[in-house]
Amino acid sequence: MERKKVLLSEDEIPRQWYNVLADIKMNPPLGPDGKPVSPDMLAPVFPMNIIEQEVSSQRWIDIPEEVLGILTIWRPSPLIRATALEKALGTPARIYYKYEGVSPPGSHKPNTAVPQAYYNKKFGIQRLTTETGAGQWGSALAFACSQFGLECKVFMVRISFDQKPYRKTMMQTWGASCVASPSMETKAGRDILAKTPDTPGSLGIAISEAVEAAVSDSSGKTRYSLGSVLNHVMLHQTIIGLEAKKQLEKIGEYPDVVVGCAGGGSNFAGLAFPFVYDKINGKKIDIHPVEPAACPTLTKGPFAYDHGDTAGYTPLLAMHSLGHTFVPPPMHAGGLRYHGMAPTVSQLVVEGLLEPKAYGQMDTFEAGMLLARTEGVIPAPETNHALACVVDLARKAKEEGKQKVILFNWSGHGLIDLGSYEKYLSGQIKDFEFPAKDIEEAEKILQKYPKPQIMKSR
Amino acid sequence: MERKKVLLSEDEIPRQWYNVLADIKMNPPLGPDGKPVSPDMLAPVFPMNIIEQEVSSQRWIDIPEEVLGILTIWRPSPLIRATALEKALGTPARIYYKYEGVSPPGSHKPNTAVPQAYYNKKFGIQRLTTETGAGQWGSALAFACSQFGLECKVFMVRISFDQKPYRKTMMQTWGASCVASPSMETKAGRDILAKTPDTPGSLGIAISEAVEAAVSDSSGKTRYSLGSVLNHVMLHQTIIGLEAKKQLEKIGEYPDVVVGCAGGGSNFAGLAFPFVYDKINGKKIDIHPVEPAACPTLTKGPFAYDHGDTAGYTPLLAMHSLGHTFVPPPMHAGGLRYHGMAPTVSQLVVEGLLEPKAYGQMDTFEAGMLLARTEGVIPAPETNHALACVVDLARKAKEEGKQKVILFNWSGHGLIDLGSYEKYLSGQIKDFEFPAKDIEEAEKILQKYPKPQIMKSR
Numbered sequence: 001m002e003r004k005k006v007l008l009s010e011d012e013i014p015r016q017w018y019n020v021l022a023d024i025k026m027n028p029p030l031g032p033d034g035k036p037v038s039p040d041m042l043a044p045v046f047p048m049n050i051i052e053q054e055v056s057s058q059r060w061i062d063i064p065e066e067v068l069g070i071l072t073i074w075r076p077s078p079l080i081r082a083t084a085l086e087k088a089l090g091t092p093a094r095i096y097y098k099y100e101g102v103s104p105p106g107s108h109k110p111n112t113a114v115p116q117a118y119y120n121k122k123f124g125i126q127r128l129t130t131e132t133g134a135g136q137w138g139s140a141l142a143f144a145c146s147q148f149g150l151e152c153k154v155f156m157v158r159i160s161f162d163q164k165p166y167r168k169t170m171m172q173t174w175g176a177s178c179v180a181s182p183s184m185e186t187k188a189g190r191d192i193l194a195k196t197p198d199t200p201g202s203l204g205i206a207i208s209e210a211v212e213a214a215v216s217d218s219s220g221k222t223r224y225s226l227g228s229v230l231n232h233v234m235l236h237q238t239i240i241g242l243e244a245k246k247q248l249e250k251i252g253e254y255p256d257v258v259v260g261c262a263g264g265g266s267n268f269a270g271l272a273f274p275f276v277y278d279k280i281n282g283k284k285i286d287i288h289p290v291e292p293a294a295c296p297t298l299t300k301g302p303f304a305y306d307h308g309d310t311a312g313y314t315p316l317l318a319m320h321s322l323g324h325t326f327v328p329p330p331m332h333a334g335g336l337r338y339h340g341m342a343p344t345v346s347q348l349v350v351e352g353l354l355e356p357k358a359y360g361q362m363d364t365f366e367a368g369m370l371l372a373r374t375e376g377v378i379p380a381p382e383t384n385h386a387l388a389c390v391v392d393l394a395r396k397a398k399e400e401g402k403q404k405v406i407l408f409n410w411s412g413h414g415l416i417d418l419g420s421y422e423k424y425l426s427g428q429i430k431d432f433e434f435p436a437k438d439i440e441e442a443e444k445i446l447q448k449y450p451k452p453q454i455m456k457s458r
Numbered sequence: 459m460e461r462k463k464v465l466l467s468e469d470e471i472p473r474q475w476y477n478v479l480a481d482i483k484m485n486p487p488l489g490p491d492g493k494p495v496s497p498d499m500l501a502p503v504f505p506m507n508i509i510e511q512e513v514s515s516q517r518w519i520d521i522p523e524e525v526l527g528i529l530t531i532w533r534p535s536p537l538i539r540a541t542a543l544e545k546a547l548g549t550p551a552r553i554y555y556k557y558e559g560v561s562p563p564g565s566h567k568p569n570t571a572v573p574q575a576y577y578n579k580k581f582g583i584q585r586l587t588t589e590t591g592a593g594q595w596g597s598a599l600a601f602a603c604s605q606f607g608l609e610c611k612v613f614m615v616r617i618s619f620d621q622k623p624y625r626k627t628m629m630q631t632w633g634a635s636c637v638a639s640p641s642m643e644t645k646a647g648r649d650i651l652a653k654t655p656d657t658p659g660s661l662g663i664a665i666s667e668a669v670e671a672a673v674s675d676s677s678g679k680t681r682y683s684l685g686s687v688l689n690h691v692m693l694h695q696t697i698i699g700l701e702a703k704k705q706l707e708k709i710g711e712y713p714d715v716v717v718g719c720a721g722g723g724s725n726f727a728g729l730a731f732p733f734v735y736d737k738i739n740g741k742k743i744d745i746h747p748v749e750p751a752a753c754p755t756l757t758k759g760p761f762a763y764d765h766g767d768t769a770g771y772t773p774l775l776a777m778h779s780l781g782h783t784f785v786p787p788p789m790h791a792g793g794l795r796y797h798g799m800a801p802t803v804s805q806l807v808v809e810g811l812l813e814p815k816a817y818g819q820m821d822t823f824e825a826g827m828l829l830a831r832t833e834g835v836i837p838a839p840e841t842n843h844a845l846a847c848v849v850d851l852a853r854k855a856k857e858e859g860k861q862k863v864i865l866f867n868w869s870g871h872g873l874i875d876l877g878s879y880e881k882y883l884s885g886q887i888k889d890f891e892f893p894a895k896d897i898e899e900a901e902k903i904l905q906k907y908p909k910p911q912i913m914k915s916r
Binding site: 004005007009010080102106143172175373376415418422 | 462465527528538542562604605630827831874883
């Protein structure tokens, strides 16, 4: 019998997260005055224990026992060798994927939703607000809040809200409430609806609404929770890569290439950062964040200071950005429709430690179909971006006759995204062009902010 | 850290299925002439290697290596202790569930779809036809066929086809084709549509269509595949219970009670039969198949000879049945809308080895919501029937102060059944009554067939 999976027992689960801030220099977040933001300034938005984690430069941070107790509902997640894909492609590459679809909401997102809910609860918070794109994050936070008895309010990007009605049901089943964004419940939402009543919405807008809903609650018991981009989110996700490393070690493997799709950066960082650590320490390894060609933050967006949200409520973050007013086309990988990118991921691109790639929607669905019919699992449309890159790499390995070891993050299953497969199968999916003028516009918006330093950590 | 899961490595996967036919006496299937059906008579419907398995009384049957190679995409499945549920109920019971939602289509169904596709392929068959209720089985066979390069045609009960459009997409993603049943593609379908154009359909009707589509293909390369009821299907599912036993042994536990929901009987049998074997050999253990109160095959249906399908194409099987023309109400547990029950499960009820239970739809959704908000996983509406029984047992254990060990089968996740949760959350779900006259009608239909012997195996 061919061995497909490498499993870890619960006793082997990593007990610490890896914090990449210990190993790279970063431009600090800036406030409205252009000066670095102090932790206090973030206190209305996040609880102080999370803020401390956000700015910590300690390399290894303990995972609380209570968090592990919930993560182990589904973790450690399996590492699976994609033997059927290898065979179908006739590639000498050995392809492994870390399968995050086993979590209750079906994606990697609860890896950070659970600790965030835990830290908020510990800090005395009773209610969390958040935004969601495709719905993966909103579902994950709803799940995590139900585990800790917190209330949860989700602003869901309108296009996904309409395309995926059952996402709302999922959040409600876990006790959360969910509204389409932009909504009439916040000033940010009302302003945008007044100007563009037909907007499909965007993550940037939904973040503005969720932040406003948190800070405007006078009880002081509400905070905001973000599913990607920020340092503490990347930190929590590193459990993926730390597990994968242990699993590969068990079978005497080490990757030549690491691949993950990148919207805000969290599933990519989760798998990749522990390998970035090795690369910093001399390992030869290629690491690819993969984004949609129609939202090419890393491959075309300038590295600049920009807001994380559309209304400009968040501090300025040094990151690759298409401008905080950019509204991506209504493609089906809702989780990758974000104008910016995690500052840590952006900084690693600046340092030349990562090589970003971009793929069009059609290529990604083709790859997803191939994986569904070989490996048997239907991938989330976001995951399909990683797959398109992996298929390319595997074909290249075949051409070159190289036995490369490829590791990628299967960030979630596509069982709640079947509407997009329905559209693909009935010929209703197309590629969206990213016009050059969008970059010009981004540069115009971004020029009013300070320029980040181009730093090299070594 | 509290330990949630018990995992097995791939090396620990059971290498043989348990065949309950070695341990019980059965009434044979009868042909139209009232005489036992010979294997040859089934040859147009099933390949001979499966027919041999159907009638085998060998206790342990080897699982082919090629089958294990695919099952290990997700198997062994985890055994999880429902600590959060226990806490919420304040019960002294220790509750474990075998989680079958980790398979690519999200249920236990591929446990038999994979070996069935394998045996058909080995026998030279190129195309399989089948029926599906909720869509779990159709998706599973589509998945299995894609793994072996077989064509797959699915007749899906109309009410589920309409309620769950993405199930069709899932099957298509795996390369299968899917039509609503009754359809105009078969004589059975056309006859029923002529009489009752608005019928919601039933598994019995869909089986008639799928059997007809298989036997009427003159190439001889098409066969029919059934997802439940038959002996070989129960056999293949026993991998669930065999794994669960190993997992419980690892932590020094043995169940006092085993619970599974029962439509045709396969997920129930899969978990329960290896424990039935122990019970036959002297272990004290309660075993409950749980069915919908609106389709009370085991709790109200007579034990009789009846057809497995509505048109009467199949042999007469000795089983509990509500009559092969019974069309269950349009409740949301589509996988439990079947007029009959596996002959093996029925015989075990006759022998007093199983104690069936029935629950109304509202109770089952309440239990499902409780599990979603405690254990974190949203269950399939079918699984909710097992849950309603488990919650009752756990409460009873609390009243009695007994540390019972309860084991149940979490047959699938509900992520593709969120439409039914949406209806529940918006107050559109109700209990359906099962009128006494339906039993009278069943008895009228069934009286024209021979009576099965009431046998006791020991």
